Amino acid sequence: MEKLAELLQYIFSGLTNGAIYALIGLGFSIIFNATAIINFAQGEFVMLGALVVIAFSALGLSLPLALVLAVAAVTVMGLAFERLAIRPARDATAISLIIITVGGGVLIKGLAMLLWGKDAYTLPPFSGQEPLTLAGATILPQSLWIMALTLLLVVGLEAFLHFTILGKAMRAASYNPVAARLVGIRVSQMVQFSFGLSAALGAAAGVLIAPITMGVYDMGTMLGLKGFCAAVIGGLGSIFGVVLGGLLLGVAEALASGLVSSGYRDAVAFLILLLVLFFRPQGLIGRRPLRSS
Amino acid sequence: MQRGVMTVGGKGISLLLGLILALGGLLSGPAQAAEIVIGGLFSITGPQSYLGEPERNTLEMAVAEINAKGGINGNKVKAVIYDDEGDANKARLNASKLIDKDKVIAIIGPSLTPTSMAIIDITQPAKIPLISCAAGVNITSPVQERPFVFKTAQTGQMAVARIYQYLQKKDIKKIAIITVSSSFGVSGKDQLVAQAAKAGLEIVAQEVFGEKDTDMTPQLTKIRTTPAQAVICWGTGPAPAIVAKNMKQLGLTIPLIQSHGAASKKFIEYAGDAAEGIILPAGKIAVYRDLPDSDPQKSVIKNYVEKYEAKFKTPVSGFGGYAYDAFNLLMHAVGKAGTDGTKIAQELQKIQNFPGVSGVFNLSPEDHNGLGPDAFVMVKIEKGEWKLVE
Incomplete structure (x- = not known):
């Protein structure tokens, strides 16, 4: 019984982190599908989400309003990032664009450091500090918020991509840009839109974890890396795969640090990544990429 | 080489300069005294900036303070401060720069144990006293091999x-x-x-x-x-x-x-x-407010905290105190020994019952930190x- 409660505690911890990794991973996946590039500035959107919501909340806005405004603000930043950094170089090779995103990420991080300084900031949780007890294991209300809102966002994203005309256009532009252009879809707009959507997802991850982890200018790098792992493990092409990858990664980390040794926590994440890359380079669920680029 | 010439010729030059000024009578004010240049090397940016930033602020504040009082032995003090970003390679580069280009007489910092360890084999052969602000016990030991290395942080x-x-x-x-x-x-x-x-x-x-x-x-x-x-x-x-x-x-x-x-x-x-x-x-x-007035550190700390908070408008942290103690110990030694590295190091290890922000320093040739658990x-x-x- 005690062992079960212990195990459950690891799983709660893993699922909470995993949901965040999944949201960040989805940001990678959306941009990858639209442009075949990996946006290494994705982690910085998470950091911006966390710091902007804390700033809005400090201005005295109610928490729900601050959350929505923060995600909206970071979405605009994502759109601007595409317009200012990616589009001027759109004829460059994928690898050049990826390097641009690395540079963009460093720039965003630097600007955040100038704006917010190097201290961490706290945000009150969405509802209550008191942990809930479930079969001997405890879970914070914030963790439930994270899991529930991640689920909602994933379902919403899936519905958006499959049932709205804009979502379908984005998918079309990603499958075959030339054909999409022929039927009148503005592919460049879809690319920009994908950056906005990724930024929104990253910001959502940021506002969700801010009460647990606090917001600090350099929080994005490691989270971005974990999200990238999640996306690659699950398969960059599949939403379901990325979510699975994120949860798997989170739970594996928690189990490794609880049952084996906490020193192996990060090693486990990257070990899983390597194993997947060796044996299933397309990811656990992912299809083989349609493009060769 | 140049430093040697300065110390030998220092008095002569200032005498000559005074004579010229007195004769010319065109300029008012005292003769330009020699400047004592010390180096600062801190992790001002990067993840450990919470250490380096207050240390930099403190050193700048302490230098301004001592100059306002007329400097040390009539010489103004100047601090050249570099940022190592918490990176051992940048610490090494900047340490060489401080010694070769800026000709500092001593270095205060770095903020971290790894960066401190990284520059010891640069400062030690150059006979430049190094007063580290990092905590690692290995920085000053074995002390026989590192007569020029000191530290002020509690370990x-x-x-x-x-x-x-x-x-x-x-x-x-x-x-x-x-x-x-x-x-x-x-x-x-x-x-x-x-x-x-x-x-x-x-x-x-x-x-x-x-x-x-x-x-x-x-x-x-x-x-x-x-x-x-x-x-x-x-x-x-x-x-x-x-x-x-x-x-x-x-x-x-x-x-x-x-x-x-x-x-x-x-x-x-x-x-x-x-x-x-x-x-x-x-x-x-x-x-410090709860300490009894009999505690020798109380007045030192109070003075430091009040000045720091008035100047930088942020709450003080203990980390800046490491740089403050390092500077005060160094100035105490320079006041007695002048600008020669070997003499400064000898003076530093003679310091006894020196109340600082981090503790009461009792240095010796065997202990280049000088603090105990009661710090x-x-x-x-x-x-x-x-x-x-x-």
């Missing part, structure tokens, strides 16, 4: 000794330790393990966490399954606060003891309600404030 060793003294009084026998995987945490862990047996303590769990980790519930869940009577956490920045929050979340009610790395106001802010009741060893600066006091966080517990 983790003293903090561990202080915590164990406290635990023995509380009759606690079994402890769990959870340490950060940075050099601070690793050396803390080594000391915790090394001193445990002597203090009659048994370590029943040893866990680690990453500096940027955001969830330590797995490690703490594991600790919950052990018979530990207290948890000792060794880390800096936001992560130890997350440990405190996670313990509360898990309903783990045994005492949490943090290291001196958590002895900053920021920690209380980060941990919020979870900070209540946490016990930690802190430099006296944290509770720490045990404090408890109550209602968001530190309270002296002993």
